[in-house]
Amino acid sequence: MSSWLVCPQRQLRAKLRLFCFAYAGGSAWVFRPWAKQLPSDIEVCAIELPGRGQRLAEPALNHLPTVIQALGPELLPYMDLPFAFFGHSMGALIAFELCRWLRRSVQLSPVHVWVSAARAPHLLVEPPLMHTLPDSAFIQRLQHYQGTPLSVLNNEELMNLMLPTLRADFTLLETYRYQPDAPFDFAMTGMWGQQDNIVSQADVAAWQVYAGQFSLAAIAGDHFFMQHPLFVQQLLPTLKPY
Numbered sequence: 128m129s130s131w132l133v134c135p136q137r138q139l140r141a142k143l144r145l146f147c148f149a150y151a152g153g154s155a156w157v158f159r160p161w162a163k164q165l166p167s168d169i170e171v172c173a174i175e176l177p178g179r180g181q182r183l184a185e186p187a188l189n190h191l192p193t194v195i196q197a198l199g200p201e202l203l204p205y206m207d208l209p210f211a212f213f214g215h216s217m218g219a220l221i222a223f224e225l226c227r228w229l230r231r232s233v234q235l236s237p238v239h240v241w242v243s244a245a246r247a248p249h250l251l252v253e254p255p256l257m258h259t260l261p262d263s264a265f266i267q268r269l270q271h272y273q274g275t276p277l278s279v280l281n282n283e284e285l286m287n288l289m290l291p292t293l294r295a296d297f298t299l300l301e302t303y304r305y306q307p308d309a310p311f312d313f314a315m316t317g318m319w320g321q322q323d324n325i326v327s328q329a330d331v332a333a334w335q336v337y338a339g340q341f342s343l344a345a346i347a348g349d350h351f352f353m354q355h356p357l358f359v360q361q362l363l364p365t366l367k368p369y
Contacts, residue, residue: 130182131201134172136162141170143238143369144210146202148218149173150244150351151296152289154180157354164359169366172205174198174221178292187295189258191224191303199228203235211239211369213362215353216326217300219245223337227308236313238369240338241362243318244326244350247333248305258298262290269293272325272350314340316365320352321345 128134133155145165147158155173162171176194178187188194202225214222219242229235246252257268266286315338319331328345335341346352346361 129201129205131175131198132172132205133159133175133180134162134170135159136171138167138170140168141208142168143366144170144172144205144208145366146205146210146212146222146237147171147173148212148214148222149176150216150218151300152179152293153215153218156180160356161359165363165366170208174218178295187292189295189298189302191221191299194221194299195224195228199225199232203233206235209238209369211237211241211366213241213243214245215243216245216350217296219243220248220300220303223248226311230311236311239313239365240311240315241318241365242315242331242334243353244320244323244331245317245334246326246330247336248303249336250330250333252301256297256301258294258301262286265290265294310337310339312339314338314342317341317343318346318352319343320348320350322348323350323352325350 135158147155147161149155149157155175158171158173165171175182176188177185188197212222212226214220222240223242226237226240257265260268315334317331317334319326319328328343332343344361344365346358348355352358
């Protein structure tokens with residue numbers, strides 16, 4: 128299997144392959160529990176970017192077009208079934224650009240895309256930009272996201288290990304520039320956390336301009352609501368039609 132993919136539980140009778148894209152600094156492991164929580168006809172395959180998880184020794188990529196050019200061909204052999212994308216925060220942006228690459232390159236489309244806790248691509252990131260901050264200020268800003276435990280943020284050895292990947296991910300996000308293109312003809316679902324202080328409801332609702340059909344779902348929780356053990360049960364009803 129490609130080093131870009133982690134499929135925790137292969138499903139030989141799968142009818143849908145769900146590709147999952149994590150947030151900045153996240154690894155494919157955050158989606159491992161989903162494989163046991165979803166029906167056996169849905170196969171979960173999480174994207175593992177360089178610089179984390181099993182690819183920790185590889186340098187992280189900080190340029191989205193570079194990620195897409197490397198990732199796209201790696202995933203094509205696994206698109207022999209109907210497939211869908213779930214992207215959370217940074218992962219939603221990667222999923223979006225991968226959809227555009229698939230349309231241009233091989234005329235393939237997912238049956239559905241979930242964009243979770245993510246600002247629409249045409250909305251610019253507001254300063255101050257994370258990737259330009261010195262390490263101490265960068266770590267301080269990470270506390271605002273509430274996705275990294277204080278015990279980790281205060282651990283100098285761990286942070287020295289994680290900082291290059293985190294900084295690369297924020298560079299990817301903050302240097303991205305949207306290029307206009309035609310909307311997709313597939314459906315999208317936007318998900319926003321009702322206690323999210325990073326991405327607003329309006330930020331997520333703005334994705335509707337890219338979809339043939341768009342729905343917006345409010346989820347209880349902060350920016351990392353998808354880590355809640357019960358989140359998959361909220362996602363499941365929107366997966367059932369496929």
